[in-house]
Amino acid sequence: MSSVLRILLRRLGISVIVLIGVSMLIFAIARVIPGDPARIALGPNASAEQVANLRAEMHLDESIFAQYGYFVSDVLRGDLGQSLYTNRPVTTDIVQFLPATLELVIFAGILMVGLGLPLGILAARHRGRWPDHVIRVLTLLTVSAPSFVWAVILMLLFAFYLPLFPVAGRLGDSFDIATVTGFLTIDTLIAGNFSAFLDALSHLVLPSVALSLSGIGQAARLTRANMIETYDKPYIEMAQAFGFFPSRIAKRYAFKPSMIPSLTIIGLDFAAMLGNAFLVEAVFAWPGLSRYGVAVILRKDLNAIMGTVLIIALTFLVVNILVDLLIAFLNPRIRHSTRASS
Amino acid sequence: MTRALRIIASNPLSLVGLILVLMIVLAATFAPWIAPFPTHNSAVIDFAFANSAPSSRNWMGTDLVGRDIFSRILYAFRISLVLGVVVLIIATPIGTIVGLLAGYLGGWTEAVLMRIVDVFLSIPPLVLAIAVLGVLEPTLTNAMIAVTVMWWPWYARLVYSIARSEREEGYVLAAEVIGASTTHITLREILPNCLPAIITKMTLDMGFVIIIASSLSFLGLGVQPPTPDLGSMVAEGARYLPDSWWMTVFPGLAILLAVFGFNLLGDGLREVLGAEE
Numbered sequence: 001m002s003s004v005l006r007i008l009l010r011r012l013g014i015s016v017i018v019l020i021g022v023s024m025l026i027f028a029i030a031r032v033i034p035g036d037p038a039r040i041a042l043g044p045n046a047s048a049e050q051v052a053n054l055r056a057e058m059h060l061d062e063s064i065f066a067q068y069g070y071f072v073s074d075v076l077r078g079d080l081g082q083s084l085y086t087n088r089p090v091t092t093d094i095v096q097f098l099p100a101t102l103e104l105v106i107f108a109g110i111l112m113v114g115l116g117l118p119l120g121i122l123a124a125r126h127r128g129r130w131p132d133h134v135i136r137v138l139t140l141l142t143v144s145a146p147s148f149v150w151a152v153i154l155m156l157l158f159a160f161y162l163p164l165f166p167v168a169g170r171l172g173d174s175f176d177i178a179t180v181t182g183f184l185t186i187d188t189l190i191a192g193n194f195s196a197f198l199d200a201l202s203h204l205v206l207p208s209v210a211l212s213l214s215g216i217g218q219a220a221r222l223t224r225a226n227m228i229e230t231y232d233k234p235y236i237e238m239a240q241a242f243g244f245f246p247s248r249i250a251k252r253y254a255f256k257p258s259m260i261p262s263l264t265i266i267g268l269d270f271a272a273m274l275g276n277a278f279l280v281e282a283v284f285a286w287p288g289l290s291r292y293g294v295a296v297i298l299r300k301d302l303n304a305i306m307g308t309v310l311i312i313a314l315t316f317l318v319v320n321i322l323v324d325l326l327i328a329f330l331n332p333r334i335r336h337s338t339r340a341s342s
Numbered sequence: 343m344t345r346a347l348r349i350i351a352s353n354p355l356s357l358v359g360l361i362l363v364l365m366i367v368l369a370a371t372f373a374p375w376i377a378p379f380p381t382h383n384s385a386v387i388d389f390a391f392a393n394s395a396p397s398s399r400n401w402m403g404t405d406l407v408g409r410d411i412f413s414r415i416l417y418a419f420r421i422s423l424v425l426g427v428v429v430l431i432i433a434t435p436i437g438t439i440v441g442l443l444a445g446y447l448g449g450w451t452e453a454v455l456m457r458i459v460d461v462f463l464s465i466p467p468l469v470l471a472i473a474v475l476g477v478l479e480p481t482l483t484n485a486m487i488a489v490t491v492m493w494w495p496w497y498a499r500l501v502y503s504i505a506r507s508e509r510e511e512g513y514v515l516a517a518e519v520i521g522a523s524t525t526h527i528t529l530r531e532i533l534p535n536c537l538p539a540i541i542t543k544m545t546l547d548m549g550f551v552i553i554i555a556s557s558l559s560f561l562g563l564g565v566q567p568p569t570p571d572l573g574s575m576v577a578e579g580a581r582y583l584p585d586s587w588w589m590t591v592f593p594g595l596a597i598l599l600a601v602f603g604f605n606l607l608g609d610g611l612r613e614v615l616g617a618e619e
Contacts, residue, residue, distance in 0.1 A: 144602035
């Protein structure tokens with residue numbers, strides 16, 4: 001068995017344990033709620049009999065363990081219950097709102113890696129000189145404000161004062177695009193409507209930049225620190241002594257080993273953006289899962305809250321497994337070893 | 343202590359951080375005396391000056407009902423700082439004890455405790471806090487509880503990784519040989535070696551707690567009006583962009599300034615204490 005496969009299996013095993021824990025945690029949070037969930041669901045005008053019926057239907061009169069059992073078996077059958085806010089199954093709501101959020105987070109992730117890593121490498125190559133200092137102050141600034149502050153500032157500058165990008169939403173009203181994947185940048189291309197594609201892309205710019213700014217800063221700081229550690233290794237000194245070009249040393253010898261420790265944290269940052277999307281979506285009226293999440297929380301819509309948190313935790317776990325696989329694949333010591341060593 | 347101060351003072355960025363933090367702490371402490379309109383932290387209405395741009399009377403303009411934004415920012419700093427301090431004072435010891443036990447004892451304790459930590463870490467921080475606040479009433483106390491629930495696992499993981507590497511060190515083995523108790527070894531032998539990392543993380547985290555707390559109140563899940571909070575001030579003003587820009591820009595910059603100060607100071611402390619990231 002190859003070791004990449006073994007790492008995958010071990011990760012999956014741990015993830016299953018973690019997922020069971022997450023389901024318990026979410027269940028516990030939902031049961032902390034003060035008051036009777038059935039009464040909250042029906043409102044103050046419902047009769048005592050109606051409440052009693054719903055209590056029986058929700059299994060609220062049985063033991064807490066039995067309730068957890070019902071919860072898990074429902075979730076495994078893909079049934080997250082009915083949302084009180086939209087009056088639809090929670091799974092239907094999530095299928096509708098998740099793609100918009102994922103599209104935003106994926107674009108922000110591309111920006112984070114695409115801008116953060118080069119900035120970090122640049123700072124490391126010019127350690128102690130002015131590019132390093134400028135990048136240090138800039139990256140510290142980007143991590144010093146929540147994404148909603150960046151969202152407001154970007155909106156003010158590049159949507160109102162310099163009207164380069166749209167103020168809100170995902171797509172102009174004049175376009176009518178059939179939903180296939182829910183990702184508008186893909187759906188518009190499937191529809192063959194290139195101007196709609198550009199419009200969707202321009203709607204994505206400000207929200208994804210606002211969402212990724214602190215991630216860019218984190219990625220740059222981390223990459224710089226790891227690159228500098230790698231630069232102190234003897235094999236780099238030897239390459240320098242041989243007179244290799246600095247750009248070749250950076251690209252061929254220093255970059256990959258310093259990336260491996262950074263990737264784990266970048267995976268965590270990517271996941272944190274799933275949470276911060278709540279803030280950016282609120283500013284840009286982005287019709288995603290986060291806006292749905294806030295709406296259901298303000299209405300104390302239990303099933304929808306639990307479903308949303310569960311789906312976000314699941315996405316988070318999948319991302320982390322992918323990152324671990326990527327690390328295993330990048331690291332030749334893991335990729336080429338065939339025997340168990342851990 | 344004097345050595346630490348000298349090192350911080352020798353690094354211009356850390357010095358800026360120290361000054362920023364001191365200024366904000368002083369401004370928050372003496373808000374009732376510094377604020378030009380000390381009563382504007384409550385539901386005061388002054389329609390004569392409603393929605394006015396920055397002027398010599400109101401340096402940062404006024405909100406929709408005429409309250410002075412600058413005065414409200416000073417009061418909002420109080421909430422942010424108190425929340426940050428309370429969360430860290432509760433979350434740090436919990437995380438530290440879990441981390442010490444898992445790291446030193448190993449075996450089943452380690453497996454169980456660290457899997458629990460993994461569970462908490464596998465929900466994005468803001469989402470976990472939002473979920474907790476979703477079922478509780480949105481008040482300052484509950485916001486503190488929600489942020490504490492998501493915060494302690496990070497300390498557990500930090501202390502765990504240090505404790506696990508210290509477990510095999512000679513001084514720990516020596517203490518074991520002379521029959522020291524687990525309490526003694528974890529608290530008196532291993533803990534002092536974790537302190538630099540913990541203190542550095544706490545300084546940096548003051549900034550992050552301010553970010554998370556303002557994010558919660560931005561979503562309407564934290565401190566409730568009329569009590570001023572930086573996050574809810576931005577949210578309120580965001581509806582009146584771009585005309586009444588001062589309602590969002592100044593509270594937003596206030597968050598940036600406060601967090602930037604703690605980040606610069608934390609960065610400097612890291613160098614002084616020699617702690618790893």
